[in-house]
Amino acid sequence: MIMKTTKRLDAALEKLYNAFHNNTLNPECCNNCAVGNICNNTDSWKHLSDDHGSLQLNYVGLVHENLGRRFHGYSPSELLKIEAEFLKGCGYILPLNHRNSKPKNPTSKETLFNGLCAAVAFLCALEGIKNVMDFYPLFQKETEMPFLETAQ
Template identity: 50%
Template sequence: METSKRFNEAVNKLYKAFHENNLKPLSFQHCAVGTILDHKTYWKEFSDANGSLQLNYVGLVHQRLERKFNGYSPLELLEIEKTFLQACGYQLPLHHSTFSSKKESKKVLFKGLEAVIAQLCVFDRIPNVMDCSKLFDFGGNKRQTEVQEFVGV
């Protein structure tokens, strides 16, 4: 499957951050979007509330000028962050009362990572690379026969 440069770079950065324990939902530099944007925080100025899809004036200007940031529009960046925060279990948009000082587990962060990668696939109109269900789909196809022969059924 052919993927875009922006997709490959984003997934590589997210993968590296996840395995180096540098993926942090409540950090503008180390969240999903901060990671994709090389730990820059300018993206937070595109909306008045973290986790919202509502572009503010700055975000609208960039969106209407069709600006891209590491390949993604301001609205796509907000969608990525919303997806990540929701998958990590946060109520959105974030408010100071919803912040938690506890450390997210690897399992929670993986759910966030998985959701973000699925969203990136939607943006690029490619099949979800995180979906392994087809590997286990043996419903009446040639693979089922091959597996049955292999296991002696």
């Protein structure tokens, strides 16, 4: 079974995958967070909102949204939602600031993987497809698996 994806999803997944495996994914850096990576490691997207992790578009964000602008295939509000899902998946309380709690080790592989899974799930939902990280259908039920006998 082949899953149909979109160009924007393929591009976003490739960038996030590379960032994760190259150790350049960083939730506290606007260039290297989920959306920073999707936007080719630029922080221009941060001007769409006043707070990192906020879902509230500011004036600049609203102008771009109302003009129908897209950044790497995503609307300003979609970018903010992608980032919020990533940050929540990493264990942050949003928006990011000195008062809200954050994970003990924001750049640990486990923290980043959890954030990545949340972001990918949201990206897939935006496309209306099953989560590409959901491998459950690949596993057979225990009763359907062939029994391997061991020599005794």
